[in-house]
Amino acid sequence: MLDPKLIRANLEEVAQGLAKRGFTLDVELLRSLEEERKAIQIKTENLQSERNSRSKNIGKAKAAGEDIAPLMSQVEQLKQDLAAAEAELHLVQQNLDDYLSGVPNIPAAEVPEGASEDDNVEVRRWGKPREFDFEVKDHVDLGAELSGLDFDTASKITGARFAVMKGGIARLHRALIQLMLDTHLAEHGYEEVNVPYIVNADSLFGTGQLPKFEEDLFKLNDERGFYLIPTAEVPVTNLLRDTLLDKEATLPLKFVAHTPCFRSEAGSHGRDTRGMIRQHQFEKVELVQFVKPEQSDEALEALTGHAEAILQKLGLPYRTVILCGGDIGFSSAKTYDIEVWVPSQNKYREISSCSNFRDFQARRLKARYRDPETGKPALLHTLNGSGLAIGRTLLAVLENYQQADGSVLVPEALQPYMGGLTRIGG
């Protein structure tokens, strides 16, 4: 949620900032709702003030043993007027809130202009795609030949966009999780957390998935309105919902969590239907940071580096792009995508998305700290990024480390987690 004061004071500038992401702010609607709100609020508060003072007088008169009947008759009409004004105010405020909760974050100044992912700008590249002297296979064929990846059985058990992993590949999958968690703990200073995979609607509102993106979620058939998490971002960022950190709290707070993620992939029919790229259920190691506002720009660079470090350890070529205005997520002010080299597709594919949300989520969450300078509560800045998506990393390892005989070498960094195994198959 954007700062209502900012919108009020700088309506045109806000609209201009949002235009960069192709969002048209309804300036006229906001202006008229705001005028209405102001008038009704003042009227309501005046009535409340009058009620309060009259009620106090009644109390005093009663205590003094005076006759309160005349005072009571004066207050009759007031009660009705107040009820009407309060109802009206409630309605306008609801309309304002409904509209504002659907307004996305303003892209940072350095976010490039553009309409789609084609306009994202590469900021760096690491590693060189390997030259193959044989016909490369994709991970689906490799996995099938190794009897380690089975999409047909998964579709029997559940349906499309699920996978069964077995043997060395299942273990490789687990090894990736361990490597990532251990690296972020020991080398990047994150604290490991284990969180619920089922969340309530308030949590999803806090991070911005609701109210706009409900169709992307799996909702449980449960009267409590629970959802499966689409990312650990939701439960981990909500650790600080409705929280005011005291002055002694050490910032930044850095959490890493491994969770499954569940996405309905509504609207992506026909895209990436083969293999592990786009599944209804996948696992991810997620990095989340809560930082002081003045540190969030820097923190995004660091966090992105933490995710990149995993790819470097694995020896997987990647490039990092900054998302353009048209491609950036709803809650984000600035996002870097890290894209790993996928030999079978001969291109880089997203494996991590690292975002600075500034105070956009924190305002919805009421995640605050006490600013030691002013002694006053202030909104934190939140950031998160995949560090990394496990399924896609597995896919990248299989394809980039494949051998002519169909076997797959185990990257050195993973061998300790594989009981010293250096090769799968062959």
Next chain:
RNA sequence: GGAAGGGUGGCAGAGUGGUUGAAUGCACCGGUCUUGAAAACCGGCGUAGGUUAAUAGCCUACCCAGGGUUCAAAUCCCUGCCCUUCCGCCA
């Protein structure tokens, strides 16, 4: 699943329908004292919204959430959520 008791400031914890935004303690901030610190003492200290040039004043709201009763609700009533204790069940 059954029974009972709770949810109040950053934390702990009082609170009888009416000068209660809320006692008290801790924490925190300022001061006195001290070579310095601690202790003691004095003072201050909630959040949000509105109005405003104002982080001054004034007004409003907020005691888990949402409804209700009342001239007036932290206090009474209803619903929901959560927590604690006991019993039952269970990985």
